[in-house]
Amino acid sequence: MRSAEVLAAQEISLRLGTKVTGIDRASHTVLTDIESLHYDRLVFATGTRPRALVLPGADLTGLYTLRGIEDADALGTALQAAHNVVIIGGGFIGLEVAATARTKGLSATVIEAAPRVMARAVAPEVSRWFEAMHRSMGTQVLTGAGVSAIEGTVRVEAVILSDGSRLLADLVLVGIGAVPNAELALAAGLPCPNGIEVDAQGRTSDPDIFAVGDCALHPNPYAGGLFRLESVQNAIDQAKVVAAALLGETVAYNAVPWFWSDQGxxxxxxxxxxxxxxxxxxxxxxxxxxxxxxxxxxxxxxxxxxxxxxxxxxxxxxxxxxxxxxxxxxxxxxxxxxxxxxxxxx
The missing domain is CATH 3.30.390.30 (FAD/NAD-linked reductase, C-terminal dimerisation domain)
Incomplete structure (x- = not known):
């Protein structure tokens, strides 16, 4: 997102292809597979990863998740050859992909375990409206439905529902939430109940270590307690707060959460x-x-x-x-x- 020249001008050293293997808090050292780096202050911006589907057949070819640009490229290519798309999860990602599949003329089915789509994010009236909208596009929307297995030999051929129903599928998108990448912080002895726990400035229990973005479990005034937000807005606004703290300023995170979703x-x-x-x-x-x-x-x-x-x-x-x-x-x-x-x- 920034050229090497821009980063160099800001005195930012970017290490690509470098894996962090551990944090030594006593010596203020970040251990990588290439070198050891000393830190005065350390910031975790490790984000999240898609929650894995733990079911028989979940390792078959033809199952996709959507997180990074590589995922989007792979999914886009797969959609060109697909006929029957089954989407597990009726959240923003699942419904966005369902709409895309239908605009391409593909069969699309959304399976949601909750009684309504986007249940955690929107009002019941909004869920009902979007369910009707997607059905009007030709998408089959199944709410209150579970998945028991993915069927196939090498490649996915069908999705088996908890009631025994069988849905033909040659492409399955799994969109059942995300898991914070907090393993390094947890191994370093930092509290990580659901993400890396921080205060209003993004500081962990170690005063020299911070966390920001999707991985950070922070006190949110609109949640009335600790909360973890997975959004562009949070990543940007919280980063400003952490940057201020690194510079010795005290600014509390209090930005109003907001999100968007383009569906059709x-x-x-x-x-x-x-x-x-x-x-x-x-x-x-x-x-x-x-x-x-x-x-x-x-x-x-x-x-x-x-x-x-x-x-x-x-x-x-x-x-x-x-x-x-x-x-x-x-x-x-x-x-x-x-x-x-x-x-x-x-």
Whole structure:
């Protein structure tokens, strides 16, 4: 993403093809397969890896995950020769790939163990709308369904569901979440309950070691406790906080979480964390394909899901940050601009 000249000008030494094998905290040394490096401060930015499918047949050819550019290239090539695509996991990645498969004229089936797609990320109304949208594209969406095995000899031929049903498949995408790459930190004796635990500045229990991005379990004010975010937004905003800490500044991470997902010609944008809402408010008309659903807890806007409503998303981010309280009838009224609600928020 940056040329060698740019990195050199910033006095950044980039070691590609170098594997870290251990951290010696006592001597402040990073051990690699090539050399040992001394550190004054150390930052883990190790990210995550796709959660593996642990089932009979999971080692067959034709199963894919999607994380890095190499994965995307391999999947893109495989889709050119595929006919029956089965996707295990109805999250953002699974639904994005399903939409892509259908635009290519391929058969697509999404299997989701939860009662609805994107259950952890969006409101029930939004899940239902996307399920209907994908079905209208010709995708078979199976919710509350489990997988018991992958069938085939050398290459995948079918996916067997928990109820015994058999789905023909010559390509299977596994999108069942991610696992933080915390093994090096754990081996170094750092707390890693679900990622590398850090404080509001990104500092671990060792004052000279930090963690940032998808691998960092951090105190998040919108989660009400420790939370691990897998998003571009978090990686960028948290990196700024850690950089400040490395320079001796104290800046607490408090950025409003936000995410997006492009599925077919539909853009979903979410903000906040929909943790234990007690009600939802619909703004707009789902039948027109343009609407926002606000998540409310104790009268406070804690999150919002916007479908093809980018302006709503931008104002919703600010309303969530302000912890705004707005009457449901007012929030739902399209005649009242969200901007005016923000201006009225103390």
């Amino acid at each position: 010609n539909v853009k979903l944008q979410t903000t906040g964390l929909p943790i234990n809402p007690d009600s939802h408010v619909l703004r707009g008309n789902p039948t027109e394909g343009r609407f926002t659903v606000f998540h409310i807890r104790d009268g406070v806007i804690i999150a919002a899901d916007s479908v093809n409503m980018p302006a709503d998303h931008m104002y919703a981010r600010r309303l969530v940050a302000a912890r705004a309280t707005v009457a449901p009838t007012t929030l739902a009224d399209l005649g009242i601009p969200l901007k005016s609600l923000l201006e009225a928020t103390p």
